[in-house]
Amino acid sequence: MTGAQPAALATENLSRVYPSGEGEITALSPFTHTFAPGLTAVVGPSGSGKSTLLNLLAGFDTPSGGRVRVGDTDLHALSETGRADFRLANYGFVFQNHNLVSILSAQENVEFPLLLAGVPARERRDRARTLLDDVGLLARAGHLPHQLSGGEAQRVAIARALARDPAVLLADEPTGNLDTRTGQKVLELLTGPARQGRTVVLITHDRDVAALADHRLEVRDGVVSRGEH
Known part of the structure; x- marks a missing residue:
């Protein structure tokens, strides 16, 4: 199937401030950046603002100021429904806890975003099986998430993404949540789309993981800076 073409992901003075009992908490200071094609690692300690940035890039949260652009689209100018439709067509997500649907098989999990997009059944099946083969899990296509190891479930999540x-x-x-060897395999799978010119943003606290990325950003106390590479 033909997917979305590579598109620039960019922020313009993007910021997020939350009210608190003592005034305001700046979770993300104004941040302007164009994410280059390839793998960008966003690294920083817990509570630094990494997740805030990710939620804004995805359109899960609303910025206090600034904007996120994907190609010519201003993500936060869209309605909530419009953002959801745009995400389905243009974004893929991989979470720490894989977030597979427990009652669906590995193949059905990979097919799920295609089902939402109205892709015909045979095309969904063929695409899902090709992707499961790519991540080395075609033989596990019929297994439910609880029948998979943590690493296998994460590889299914990448196929779905x-x-x-x-x-x-x-x-x-x-x-x-993975051991070093399994984590390395998962990381290798994420570099594939990066090499194909896609924009891959990896949130991590692990500097060894970040060191393998093409580009790196550092986040500390809500301030984003370009990391050395």
Whole structure:
């Protein structure tokens, strides 16, 4: 199937401030950046603002100021429904806890975003099986999530994230719950779309993981800076 074409992901003076009992908390200071094609690691300690940035890039949260652009689209100018439709067509997501649907098989999980997009059944099946083969899990296509190891479930989640060949792939601590060897395999799978010119943003607290990325951003106390590479 033909997916979304590579598109620039950019922020313009993007910020997020939350009210608190003592006034305001700045979770993300104004941040302007164009994410280059390839793998960008966003690294920083817990509570630094990494997740806030990811939620804003995805359109899950609303900025206090500024904007997120994917190609020519201003993400936060869209309605809530419009953002959801745009995410389905242009984004792929990989979470720390894989977030597979427990009652669906591995193949059905990969097919799910294609089902939502109205892709015909045979095309869904063929695409899902190709992706499961790519991540080395075609033999596990009929297994439910609880029948998979943590690493296998995360690989299914990556296959699902790639189902619609997204322009932007966001990964939130995808190796956080895995041992080093399994985490390395998962990381290698994320570099594939990056090498194909997609924009992959990887949130991590692990500097060893971040060191393998093409580009790196550092987040500390809500301030984003370009990390050394």
